[in-house]
Amino acid sequence: MKKKICILPEKTTLISTGILINTFNKNLDILIESLNKVKGKYKIIIGNPFILKNFFYNNELKISIWNCSKKIFCVYPGEKIAKLIIITNRKIKFLYV
Numbered sequence: 001m002k003k004k005i006c007i008l009p010e011k012t013t014l015i016s017t018g019i020l021i022n023t024f025n026k027n028l029d030i031l032i033e034s035l036n037k038v039k040g041k042y043k044i045i046i047g048n049p050f051i052l053k054n055f056f057y058n059n060e061l062k063i064s065i066w067n068c069s070k071k072i073f074c075v076y077p078g079e080k081i082a083k084l085i086i087i088t089n090r091k092i093k094f095l096y097v
Contacts, residue, residue, distance in 0.1 A: 001015065001016060001018070001075070001077045001078075002077060003077065004074050004075065004076045004077065005074065005075045006072050006073070006074040006075075007044075007065060007067040007072065007073045007074075007075070008067065008072055009067055009069060009070050009071060009072065010067060010068065011066075011067055012047065012064055012065065012066045012067070013064070013065055014062050014063070014064050014065075015062060015063055015064075015065055015075060015081075016060055016062050017060065017061045017062060017063060017082075017084075018060065019060065019061045019084065020059070020060055020061065021061055026089075027088055027089050027090060028086055028087070028088060028089065029086075029087040029089050030084065030085070030086055030087075031084075031085040031086075031087060032046060032061075032063055032082055032083075032084055032085075033046065033082060033083050033085060034046035034081065034082050035080060035081060035082060035083060038081045038082075042067075042069060042073055043067070043068040043069040044065055044066070044067060044068070044069075044073055044081070045065070045066040045068055046063055046064070046065060046081070046082050047063065047064030047065065047066055061084075063082055065081070
């Protein structure tokens with residue numbers, strides 16, 4: 001992001017992350033989550049907080065942001081609003097005793 005992006009009340013916008021993910025590993029899951037301070041304090045919802053399975057994507061990863069508040073919300077370059085979590089998905093065998 002090179003300049004600030006302002007989101008009007010009750011509007012949604014798509015923001016670039018600057019991240020390109022390209023993996024063929026079937027044991028990895030990718031999750032995008034909003035930070036608690038953004039979600040609680042500013043009433044901002046990250047529109048795609050889901051797990052991406054078997055992720056192969058040739059374009060930059062983008063997130064949608066929904067401003068649920070009655071105020072204009074601005075995102076500035078370098079500001080943290082979401083986190084990217086990479087999870088190893090392995091099968092676990094339980095032993096019942």
